[in-house]
Amino acid sequence: xxxxxxxxxxxxxxxxxxxxxxxxxxxxxxxxxxxxxxxxxxxxxxxxxxxxxxxxxxxxxxxxxxxxxxxxxxxxxxxxxxxxxxxxxxxxxxxxxxxxxxxxxxxxxxxxxxxxxxxxxxxxxxxxxxxxxxxxxxxxxxxxxxxxxxxxxxxxxxxxxxxxxxxxxxxxxxxxxxxxxxxxxxxxxxxxxxxxxxxxxxxxxxxxxxxxxxxxxxxxxxxxxxxxxxxxxxxxxxxxxxxxxxxxxxxxxxxxxxxxxxxxxxxxxxxxxxxxxxxxxxxxxxxxxxxxxxxxxxx
Numbered sequence: 573x574x575x576x577x578x579x580x581x582x583x584x585x586x587x588x589x590x591x592x593x594x595x596x597x598x599x600x601x602x603x604x605x606x607x608x609x610x611x612x613x614x615x616x617x618x619x620x621x622x623x624x625x626x627x628x629x630x631x632x633x634x635x636x637x638x639x640x641x642x643x644x645x646x647x648x649x650x651x652x653x654x655x656x657x658x659x660x661x662x663x664x665x666x667x668x669x670x671x672x673x674x675x676x677x678x679x680x681x682x683x684x685x686x687x688x689x690x691x692x693x694x695x696x697x698x699x700x701x702x703x704x705x706x707x708x709x710x711x712x713x714x715x716x717x718x719x720x721x722x723x724x725x726x727x728x729x730x731x732x733x734x735x736x737x738x739x740x741x742x743x744x745x746x747x748x749x750x751x752x753x754x755x756x757x758x759x760x761x762x763x764x765x766x767x768x769x770x771x772x773x774x775x776x777x778x779x780x781x782x783x784x785x786x787x788x789x790x791x792x793x794x795x796x797x798x799x800x801x802x803x804x805x806x807x808x809x810x811x812x813x814x815x816x817x818x819x820x821x822x823x824x825x826x827x828x829x830x831x832x833x834x835x836x837x838x839x840x841x842x843x844x845x846x847x848x849x850x851x852x853x854x855x856x857x858x859x860x861x862x863x864x865x866x867x868x869x870x871x
Contacts, residue, residue: 587660591668595659595675596652599706602640603648618643623683623703639679641704651706658717665720667853670778674771678712681767711747712768714740719772779858838864 602621609615620631623638642648663671683703717724718740725733734742744765771777841857853861 586657587664588656589660589663589668591663591671592655592660595706596655599640599642599648599651603642603645606641618704621704635683638683638704639706639709642706643704647705647707651710654710654713659713662713662716662720666778667858674712674716674768674778675709677771678764678768679706679708681771682708682711682764685763685766707747708764711744711764714743715765715768716772719769779862834864 606618606621609617618641621634621637621641623634624631628634642651659671662674666674718737722735722737724736726736726739727733728739748762837860841853841861844852844857
């Protein structure tokens with residue numbers, strides 16, 4: 573599956589970013605471990621990891637462990653594929669910390685709405701109101717991707733082109749129908765979408781939310797909406813200046829050198845983003861970009 577967009581040509585194909593890789597490994601490892609202990613050895617470790625309101629005081633860790641539990645291999649494969657094709661772009665865009673916060677918020681929204689209003693009774697735990705699976709975070713990611721790049725063309729299976737916004741709507745509809753057919757009310761999917769939407773519209777949204785991502789082109793250095801006319805600024809700084817008084821001329825030369833040093837530093841940071849992704853930046857480098865962005869916007 574590949575995707576591209578007319579205003580963001582650098583976004584082509586999936587990104588296997590650090591936290592996406594860790595999540596995929598963790599989800600797979602937990603599924604295989606529970607398959608051995610519960611399905612083959614007939615033990616009951618799942619009931620200690622899924623979230624059940626009646627047991628939350630005795631099993632408080634289930635608030636953190638329930639997203640990593642999957643009952644069927646197809647659920648796991650769907651979540652792994654979605655992580656691989658979509659989540660890496662969001663992590664690269666927002667950074668690892670903001671990406672994990674968004675996953676947690678989406679999963680929490682799905683959990684609250686599903687457990688409070690729409691009890692689901694799985695066959696292996698009859699009579700209980702239980703929540704499990706990474707689907708809450710997954711549907712939140714699909715919504716975020718569609719909101720950030722709604723008209724991006726995605727080629728499903730390499731043959732079926734569809735825009736990101738329609739793919740998100742189709743995935744939500746399929747998940748809702750499947751939930752209702754399995755005895756639920758589909759509220760987990762609505763909770764994930766609603767919580768993700770509210771979070772992205774709130775003051776706590778990721779810092780990079782809403783900015784145009786840097787394009788990746790081999791022949792040109794990447795640019796972003798936050799830091800725009802570097803080439804023009806360099807040409808302006810290097811252009812010959814009219815005759816000035818000695819003191820003023822010396823000050824102007826110092827200003828030109830400082831301007832060039834600043835632009836070179838920003839170019840270095842942008843090259844690092846192009847090579848390693850946004851999540852590779854240090855806190856000082858992020859502050860540097862924010863400071864320069866505010867400065868040129870003010871000018």
